[in-house]
Amino acid sequence: MSLAIETRRLTRDFGDFRAVDAIDLAVERGTFYGFLGPNGAGKSTTIKMLTGLLAPTQGEIRVLGRDMLDPKQALDAKRHVGVIAENLALFDNLTAREYLTFVGRMHLMARDTIRQRSEELLTLLGLIDEEKKLALEYSHGMKKKLALAAALLPNPDLLFLDEPFEGVDAITSRIIRDLLAGFVARGSTAFLTSHVLEIVEKLCTHVGIIVGGKLTEQASLEAIRQGDSLENRFIQLAGADAADAPKLTWLEAAQ
Amino acid sequence: MTREHLLAFLWLRWRLRVNQFRKAGPVNAFFFIAFSIFALFAAVGLLVAGLLVGLLVMPRASPAVQLLVWDGVIVVFLFFWSIGLLTDIQRAEGLALDKVLHLPVSPSGAFLINYLSSLSSLTLIALIPGMVGLILGQVFAGSLYMLLALPLLVAFILMVTAVTYQFQGWLASLMTNPRRRRTVIVLVTASFILLTQLPNLLNIARPWDDGRRDELNRVNERRNSNQADVNAKQITPEEYLRRSKEIDKEFGDRRQEQSQRKWEQVKRTASFVSLVLPPGWLALGVSGLSSGSVVPALLGTLGLGLIGAFSLRRAYRTTIRLYTGEFTGQGQCAPTKSSPPTDPNRLRLAEWRLPWVSEHASAVAVAAFRSLIRAPESKMALVAPVILLVVLGGASVSAKQEPPAVIRPLMAFGAGAMMVIICGAQLLGNQFGYDRAGFRAFVLSPVSRREILLGKNLAVAPIGLGLALAMWLLVGIVYPMRIDHYPATIAQVVCAYLVFCMLGNALSIVAPIPMAAGSMQPAQVKLVPVLLQMLFLMLLPLAMIPVLLPFGIEVLLAEFAGVRGVPVSLGLSLIVLVVVVFVYRAVLTWEGNWLAAKEQTVLEVVTSKGE
Numbered sequence: 001m002s003l004a005i006e007t008r009r010l011t012r013d014f015g016d017f018r019a020v021d022a023i024d025l026a027v028e029r030g031t032f033y034g035f036l037g038p039n040g041a042g043k044s045t046t047i048k049m050l051t052g053l054l055a056p057t058q059g060e061i062r063v064l065g066r067d068m069l070d071p072k073q074a075l076d077a078k079r080h081v082g083v084i085a086e087n088l089a090l091f092d093n094l095t096a097r098e099y100l101t102f103v104g105r106m107h108l109m110a111r112d113t114i115r116q117r118s119e120e121l122l123t124l125l126g127l128i129d130e131e132k133k134l135a136l137e138y139s140h141g142m143k144k145k146l147a148l149a150a151a152l153l154p155n156p157d158l159l160f161l162d163e164p165f166e167g168v169d170a171i172t173s174r175i176i177r178d179l180l181a182g183f184v185a186r187g188s189t190a191f192l193t194s195h196v197l198e199i200v201e202k203l204c205t206h207v208g209i210i211v212g213g214k215l216t217e218q219a220s221l222e223a224i225r226q227g228d229s230l231e232n233r234f235i236q237l238a239g240a241d242a243a244d245a246p247k248l249t250w251l252e253a254a255q
Numbered sequence: 256m257t258r259e260h261l262l263a264f265l266w267l268r269w270r271l272r273v274n275q276f277r278k279a280g281p282v283n284a285f286f287f288i289a290f291s292i293f294a295l296f297a298a299v300g301l302l303v304a305g306l307l308v309g310l311l312v313m314p315r316a317s318p319a320v321q322l323l324v325w326d327g328v329i330v331v332f333l334f335f336w337s338i339g340l341l342t343d344i345q346r347a348e349g350l351a352l353d354k355v356l357h358l359p360v361s362p363s364g365a366f367l368i369n370y371l372s373s374l375s376s377l378t379l380i381a382l383i384p385g386m387v388g389l390i391l392g393q394v395f396a397g398s399l400y401m402l403l404a405l406p407l408l409v410a411f412i413l414m415v416t417a418v419t420y421q422f423q424g425w426l427a428s429l430m431t432n433p434r435r436r437r438t439v440i441v442l443v444t445a446s447f448i449l450l451t452q453l454p455n456l457l458n459i460a461r462p463w464d465d466g467r468r469d470e471l472n473r474v475n476e477r478r479n480s481n482q483a484d485v486n487a488k489q490i491t492p493e494e495y496l497r498r499s500k501e502i503d504k505e506f507g508d509r510r511q512e513q514s515q516r517k518w519e520q521v522k523r524t525a526s527f528v529s530l531v532l533p534p535g536w537l538a539l540g541v542s543g544l545s546s547g548s549v550v551p552a553l554l555g556t557l558g559l560g561l562i563g564a565f566s567l568r569r570a571y572r573t574t575i576r577l578y579t580g581e582f583t584g585q586g587q588c589a590p591t592k593s594s595p596p597t598d599p600n601r602l603r604l605a606e607w608r609l610p611w612v613s614e615h616a617s618a619v620a621v622a623a624f625r626s627l628i629r630a631p632e633s634k635m636a637l638v639a640p641v642i643l644l645v646v647l648g649g650a651s652v653s654a655k656q657e658p659p660a661v662i663r664p665l666m667a668f669g670a671g672a673m674m675v676i677i678c679g680a681q682l683l684g685n686q687f688g689y690d691r692a693g694f695r696a697f698v699l700s701p702v703s704r705r706e707i708l709l710g711k712n713l714a715v716a717p718i719g720l721g722l723a724l725a726m727w728l729l730v731g732i733v734y735p736m737r738i739d740h741y742p743a744t745i746a747q748v749v750c751a752y753l754v755f756c757m758l759g760n761a762l763s764i765v766a767p768i769p770m771a772a773g774s775m776q777p778a779q780v781k782l783v784p785v786l787l788q789m790l791f792l793m794l795l796p797l798a799m800i801p802v803l804l805p806f807g808i809e810v811l812l813a814e815f816a817g818v819r820g821v822p823v824s825l826g827l828s829l830i831v832l833v834v835v836v837f838v839y840r841a842v843l844t845w846e847g848n849w850l851a852a853k854e855q856t857v858l859e860v861v862t863s864k865g866e
Contacts, residue, residue, distance in 0.1 A: 053698055055855045071851045078701035087862065089695030092772060093629040094605075094622060101605040105618030106700040111606055134629065136772070150696075 002065070004029045004158050004189035005050060010059035012045050019045045021213035022059065027191060027206070032184045034204035034221075035193045038238050042213040043193045044086040047162050050191070051083045064158055079107065082151030083160045088143055089150075092136035096127050096146050099135065100153055107154035114153070121149040124179070126172055141167035148176060152183075159183065161192045165199055177203060201230045209237050260360050264368045282782050294381040301385030309392015318546040319522045325538035326525055328386060333415070333534060334450070335378045340419055341447040366571050370420055383412065393545070400544045403552045410556045411537040413563035421566040424573040437631040444631075445638045470513075474506045533562055612709060615702045619710025627714055632689055632770065633682060637718070657734075661813075664740040664806055664824065671727035671748035672802075675755050676795060678719040683759030684788060686711050687861050688770040688777075694861050698854050705847025712756040720752045739822035743805065746828040750802040753839045758798060760846045762791050764853050767860045805831060 005027035012020040020042040027033045037043045048054035050061060052074050064080055066073035083089070091099060097118055104114035122128040125145040135143060144167055151159060159180070165173050180203060184190050194200055200207065201221070207230070208218040217224060217237050225233055276284045313321065386408055393401040426443075429435050481502065485495035529535030529542075536555035543551035604625055609617040627633045658666060687694045697707050727748055731741060766784035768777045805827030812818040850857070 051699060053695060053855065053858060071848075075701050075703070078699060081699075083699050085695055085699070087692055087695070089692055089699055091622065091626050091690070091693035091696065093626040098603075098605040098622065098625055101603070102618055102622040103696070103700075105606075105614060106696075106702050108614060114606075 002029055003027060003062070004031075004064055005033075005191060006060075006062040007050070008060040010046070010049060010061060011057045012042075012049060012054065013057045018213055020049070020056075020210075023210065023213075023215040025050075025208060025215065026218065027189060027208075029189050030184065030187045031206045032180070032190045032204045033192065034200040034207045035191060035210065036197070036200065036207060036234055037193075037210040041210045041238075043210055044162055046210065047160055047191070047193060048086070051081065051085070051160050052078065053085060079154075080157040081160065082154065082156035082158070084144065084147045084151050084162055084164050085160075086162045088147045090135040090143060090146060093134055095134060096122060096131050096149070099146065100150055103150045104153055109154060117153055117155075118149070121152060124175060125149055139167070141169060141172070144168050145172060152179075157188050159188070159190045161190060161194075163193055163195070165194060165196055173199075197231045197234060209234065211238050260364060261368055264365070265372055268372045282785065291377065294377045297381045298384045301382065302388040305385040305388025305390075306392040306395070309389040309394075310396050311392075313389065313393050313545070314396040314398065316545070318542045319525075321545045322529060322538050322542035323521070323525055325541050326529060326535060328389070329411075329534050329538055332378070332382050332386070334453075335382065336376075336415060336419070337450055338447070339376055339378045340423075341443050341450065343423075362575055363571065366574050370416075370567065370570075373420065374416060379412070379416075383408075390541070398545065400547060400549060400552075401541075403549055403556075404541050404544055407537055407540045407552050407556045407559070410559035410563065411534065414533060414559040414566070417563040417566035417570065421570040421573070424570045428573055428576070441631045441634045441638075444635045448638050470506075470509065474502060477502050533559060609713065612713065613706055615706035616709040616713065619697075619702075619707050620713035623711055623714035624717065626693070627682070627718065630689065633718060637678070637722070660736070661810060663730075663734045663736045664744050665803075666734060667727050667730045667736060667740070667744045668747045668751075668803070668806070670730040671723040671744070672751045672799060674723040674726045675719050675748070675752050676792075678722055679715060679752075679755050679759060680788075680792060682715050683712070683719065683756060684762045684791060685766075685768050685770070686715075686759065686763040687857050688763075688768045691770070691772060691861055694858055698858050703847055704850040704854065705844050708760050708843055708847055708850060712760070715756075716752065719755075720749070723748050723752065737820075739825045743822070743825040743828045746825075746832045747802050747806070750828070750832050750835045751799055753835050754798050754802060755795070757839060757842045757846070758791060758795065760843070761849075762787065764846065764850050764857060767857045769861050801831060802835075 003026055005025055007023060007025040009022040009024065010020060011018065011022050023042075023046065025046075035043055035046065045054065049056045050063060050068070052068055056069075061068040063077045066077035068074045068077060091102075094102065100118040100121070101114055104118070109117075119128070122131060125148065127142060127145055127149070130138070130142065135146065138146065144164060148161075148164060151161075161180075164176060168176065177199065180190055180192075184205075190203075192200070192204065204221055206218075206220050207224045209216050209224075221230070224230070224237075276287055313324070316324065387405070390401055390404040390408065393404075426439055429439055478499070481490075481495060481498045484490045485492060490498070526539075529539045536551075536559055540552035540555035543549070605621055607617065607621045608614065609620055612620070682689070687697075690697070697704075700707075724745070727744060731744075736744070766787035768781075768784050768788070769779055771778045805824045808827060809821075809824040812821075812823055
C-alpha cells in the first residue's frame with residue numbers, strides 16, 4: 001500500500017529547544033491516522049511542517065508522493081490537501097460564504113460548484129444562519145466549523161485536522177465524525193490530532209504517539225491498544241501514570 | 256476592600272504595564288523610559304517655572320490676564336490629556352474589571368482602586384506640578400486667597416479624570432460588540448489625528464488674523480500710489496513725506512483701535528467660554544481670587560467636585576452593568592435571522608473575475624479588497640489622506656497665490672504620489688502584517704506566490720490609486736494645466752503606484768511587522784523591520800526619479816531649446832509607463848519566488864505576535 005504521508009528524520013528546533021526530534025512517520029493511504037501526544041509534545045509543530053506552514057530544521061517530507069521541500073511539488077500537493085490549522089487560517093473581515101468562495105477559487109473550482117458546495121457545507125455545519133457575520137464575530141467553535149468547511153470544499157484526497165473537535169458542540173461533533181468516517185471510507189486519508197481519546201478510538205484506524213518530540217509508537221489502533229483501552233495505553237506510552245502523580249493533601253483533607 | 260487587595264491591584268496594574276512593554280519590544284520600552292524621564296524633568300522644570308511666574312509676574316497681572324493665562328494652561332493640559340486618553344483607548348485594555356470581579360473583592364472596592372490606580376498618567380505627572388507652582392508662587396507673593404485655588408485644582412483634576420473614566424467605561428460597553436469595537440477604534444484614531452492636527456488647522460484658519468491682511472494690503476496700495484506719484488513728479492518730496500506720515504499714522508491708529516477692540520472681544524469670549532464650559536471654572540475661580548473675590552472659586556470647587564462625583568457614580572453603574580452581563584455584545588451583532596434567498600444569477604463581489612489577470616490573482620484581489628474595505632486599519636489609513644486634503648487645501652486657499660504654469664503638472668503628480676505613499680505606506684509596505692491568521696490561507700493555497708502578490712497589489716489599487724487620482728483631479732481643477740499634461744500626469748501617477756508596489760512587496764517580504772487585530776499598532780516593535788520601513792520611505796523619492804524624467808526633459812527642452820507647446824512629457828510618460836509595466840511583471844515573478852522561499856518566516860512573524 002502506498003503512503004499518503006512519509007517523513008524521514010523530520011526535525012524542528014526552536015533555538016536550543018528541539019520540538020520535533022527525527023521522527024519517521026508512515027501514514028498509509030485510506031487510513032484514519034490519530035496523532036497523539038501530551039501538551040507540548042510536538043503534534044502541532046509536526047502538522048505545521050507536513051502542511052508547509054513551518055520549515056523543518058532537517059529531514060524529508062513526502063505528502064501524496066510529493067516532496068514538500070520542493071516548492072513546485074509542494075504547490076502540487078496542496079491542490080489535493082485540506083487543512084484545519086492549529087490557529088486556523090481565516091480572514092477576520094470576510095463572511096463564511098466569502099471565505100469559502102475565496103478558497104474555492106484558489107483551487108480553480110467552477111463558480112456553480114463553489115456555490116453549491118458552500119451552501120451544503122454551511123447548512124450541514126449549522127453556519128447557514130450566521131453567514132452574514134464576519135469571521136471575527138464567530139465563536140471559536142464556529143470558526144472551527146468554517147475551517148472544516150473550507151478544508152472539505154475542494155474535495156481533497158488528504159485532510160490534516162489539528163484539534164478539529166475543540167470547542168465544537170456535541171451535535172456538530174457527531175456530524176463531523178460521520179462526515180470524516182465517510183471521507184476515509186471512500187479511500188481518502190485523514191491525519192488527526194486530538195486530546196479526546198474517545199473520538200480517536202472511535203474514528204482512527206492507526207495511531208502515532210509523540211512524546212517530547214520523539215515518535216514513541218506508530219501502529220494500527222488494535223496493535224497499540226493490545227486489548228486495553230486507548231487511554232490506559234496512551235498514559236503508559238506517554239510515560240506518565242495517574243497513580244504516580246503527587247497528591248494535594250490539603251485538597252483531600254476534611255474541611 | 257483590604258490593604259492586601261489594594262496592593263494586589265497596584266501590583267497587577269504595574270505587572271500588566273511591564274509585560275505590555277516587554278511584549279512590545281525593546282525599542283518601545285526605550286522610548287517609554289526616555290519619555291518618562293523627560294516627563295519627570297518637565298514636571299520639575301514646570302514646577303520651578305510656575306513658582307517663578309506666580310511669584311514675579313502674575314501678581315502684577317490684571318484679573319483678565321489671569322483668566323487668559325489659566326485658560327491657556329487648561330487648554331494645554333486638556334490637549335495632552337486627550338492625546339494620552341486616545342492613546343490608551345487604542346491600546347489593548349490594561350485592566351478590565353470583569354476579569355477580577357469573580358474574585359472575593361467587592362465591585363465598589365475594585366472600581367475605586369482601579370480608578371485611583373488609573374491616575375498615574377504622564378500628563379498628570381508632568382503638568383500638575385506646573386499648575387501647583389503657579390498657585391503657590393502667588394501665595395508666596397502675598398495673596399493668601401490663592402490657597403483656595405488648591406482645592407479648586409483638586410476638584411478640577413477630579414472632574415477631568417472622573418469624566419474620562421466614565422467615558423472609557425461607556426466606550427468599553429460599546430466595544431463588547433466586535434464590529435462596534437472596530438468602529439470605535441477607527442473614530443478614536445481619527446479623533447487622535449484631528450486633535451494632533453488642531454494647531455496646524457488653527458494656523459491655517461488664523462481666526463485672530465481677521466481683516467489684518469486686507470488692511471495691510473490697502474495701506475500698501477496707498478503707499479505704492481504715493482510712491483508712484485512722487486516718481487512721476489506729480490507731488491513734491493515734501494508732500495510725499497507728509498502723505499507717508501499721514502498713511503502710517505492712520506494705519507497705526509486703526510491698528511491700535513482694532514487691537515483694543517480685539518482685546519475686549521477676547522476678554523468677553525474667554526469669560527463666557529470659561530463660564531459655560533466646566534473646565535474653565537478653574538480659570539474663573541483663580542481670576543476671581545486674584546481680585547479678592549472667593550465666591551467663584553468656592554462655587555467652582557463645589558461644581559467641579561459634584562460633576563466629578565456624578566461621573567464616578569455613572570462610571571460605577573456602567574461597570575456594574577458590565578459585570579452583571581447587561582452588555583455582552585450578544586444580540587448586538589449582525590442579525591442572525593435567515594437571509595432572504597439570493598438571486599442565483601447575481602454575481603457576488605467575491606466572485607468577480609478581473610480582466611487580464613489570472614483567476615488566482617482575481618480571487619486574491621477581490622477577497623483582499625473585501626477584507627480591506629471592512630478592516631478598521633484601512634479606514635484609519637484613509638483618515639490621514641483626508642486630513643492632508645484639508646490641510647493642503649486650506650493652505651492653498653489661504654495662500655491666495657497662483658503657482659506658475661510650469662510647476663502645475665509637478666504639483667498634480669506630487670499630490671497624487673503623496674496620496675499613494677500615505678495610503679500605501681501601511682497597506683502595501685506591510686501587506687501580510689494585516690492578514691495575521693489569514694496569511695496562513697495563502698501559504699496553504701496551491702497558488703503561485705506571484706499571483707498572490709499581484710492580487711494584493713490590485714486589492715489596494717482602488718484605495719491607494721483611487722485616492723491618488725481624486726487628489727490629482729482636485730489639483731488639476733484648482734490649478735488648471737495644459738490639456739496634454741492631464742494624461743501625462745495620470746500616467747506618471749500610475750507609474751508611481753507600480754514602483755511603489757514593487758518596493759512595497761519587497762518590504763512586506765523582508766520586513767513584515769505583526770499588527771494587533773483591528774488596529775494600526777504593531778503587536779511587537781523590532782528595530783530592524785522598523786528601520787527598514789523608515790529606509791523604504793526615505794528612498795522612495797529616489798525610486799520616483801524615472802517617473803519624473805519626462806516632466807524634467809520637457810522643462811529642460813523648453814528652457815534651453817525653446818521647444819514649447821509640444822507634448823513631450825505625455826509621449827515620454829507613456830513610454831515610461833510601458834517600460835514600468837514590463838519591469839513590474841518581471842519583478843513580480845522574482846518577488847513571487849522570493850515570497851515562496853520566505854513565506855514560512857513571514858508567517859511566523861505575522862501570526863506569532865499578531866493573533
